[in-house]
Amino acid sequence: MSGKGGVGKTTMAAALALLAAERGQRTLVCEVDPKGDLAASYECGPTRFKPSELQPGLWAMSMNTEESLREYLSLFLRIPVAGRIGPLARAFDFVATAAPGVKEILTVGKLCYEVRENHYDLVVVDASATGHIIGQLAAPQGINEVVHVGLVSQQTGWMLDILSDPELTGLCIVATPEEMPVNETVELAARVQDETTVELAAVIVNRVLPELFTRSEEDLFETLCEPEVAARIEKDAGGEPGPILAAARLAVTMRRTRAAHLDRLRQGIDAAVPLLYVPYLFTRAHGVRALRQVASALSAELGL
């Protein structure tokens, strides 16, 4: 899952993972930039590198590149994790600062590893925002170009195989029907195709507003707003309808602006890529209750 910041990537990742787990799939969901949003969605304690089982079949973790390095070293090089690794980890941290692809490869590598080892049926990645995701997805390729021999270059091969296989890996871009998220989604979709080997599996459109009126009802609404008619409503309803009419106008304008962006999105994305719509939730709080609503919307969109 990628998308512009603020569009609801974490919520979508959390909801999809919940849906999969409840349909019997052993599912891991990973927050790549751990800000705690995943834990907030599930209303659970903070997630860590070591996955924790939140409910049967649903594991959650957050990425930590240093721990990923430790795991990698102990798995592939059989190097003891404690003690001597300290300075090595720090050295890697410096290499990672200079050649930041190292951090990306540790992230992608860990997730691909979970897929390769079949520890889960589905790994849902709450990935980086549009500005960073290409760097992450292209990391194995990039590393491959600079590192020609050594374990790392052998390692990137299988990662590329996993990422490039549309049967195994798909990128979902989350968008909202607003100007910038749509622009970035269209741009990202093109870059994914040009610069990575990853397949764009779907675009999820979040916060879609319900249509209030049909065109003919819009005229009727205009009549209701006329002062004389509004005054009659005020008399009958025992109070000023001004705020209600204003709110309706706001909703209609918002919906109309968003419809235009939605059209641009449809036109900017390859027709073969499915668009899934998730409605705007008028809920009091975020958390599991909201998450269930999102999951059921996704379920309906996926025809499950």
Added chain:
Amino acid sequence: MTPTRTAGAAHSVDQLLAAKEIAVSCGSGGVGKTTVAAAAAAMAAVRHGGKVLVLTVDPARRLANALGLAGIGNDEHPVPPEAFRNSGVTPRGELWAAMLDTKQSWDALVRRHAPDTATAEKILGNPLYRNISGRFVQSHDYIAMERLYELHTEGRYDLIVVDTPPTRNAIDFLEAPQRMSDFFSSRLLRWLIAPYRSRIVNFASRPFYQVADRVLGTQFLQDIAEFFILFQTMYDGFIERAQAVSRLLHDRRTTFLVVSTLEASPLNEAEFFIDALNERKLHLGAVVLNRVLPDYLLNEAATGVAERIAASAPELAETLGPEVGEPSSVERVLVEISESFLNFQVVAQREAEQRGELAVSPDVIATVPFFETDITDLSGLLRLGQHFWG
């Protein structure tokens, strides 16, 4: 009458920006910090006069659209006076805009700090460097601050408003100068490249190189070493610059505008960022709350009205009569608008609570209402700017 400006804390964004030379707009992704930065710069150009620059690093090129410029590059460009005339304002000053091109700026930095042209060309050609400056992430955090420093030092602008890169973490760019100078002055770095310099691997570092060789391969290690050795020729210049950049951010002429919406997650990040500013003794000038739903949604009397309209919609439609509309349609519209109001009220109430819980005391908290339509031109920016200005 305009209030007299007094010494001490600013009470509005207007006063704040009148006293500053740099304003850094920051916040989590999607809250509108680019728009707020552009609006603040446009307002300052109109009201305060002088030369105002807005420097954006958002790779999504929004500012270009908003300022009516087809494509602004790494160089600064004036916003054409017609754009202001079309918005019906005569600015007292000039508005300039620039977009940060990470790759170009890195190249320029290397050319400036390298001891000679040959070294510069070698660095620019190093495969590792090309990856850092181009493909991989994070390198724009530092370069944005570096570019800001350069522009400020040149002294051509009275005010520079910077839009920060969409980092994974809002504080990444604050730490970028420090990270950069730590990196260059680290003993570890010297230790890492020592064997490639002297060709002697000492006993202590041997295990590291054995592992590194197996993991990365000798060729890559040599590339890294070459890269670092080359980069070390720029050491002094770089350290000095990184420290100067850091000083500039701490300067009293620099202020930070934290932008957020009232949604839970951006607001959490804003609070986290405000703490980070305080810890680093950086100046939090204002918190700008963007896209705040209108107050009338909080109207309690209207709740009852909406509920009554919904409950008595059939009768109401009947009373209003056929001249208003066909009763079943009128009924449906009445139910829709009442329910829509109640729905939006839930969101507005949630936001009001979030705002109440915002446990910070910056000099200024400004609010920008939700705009029903997009901001796509200068007059839109000015309209938005007026809300947080006064």
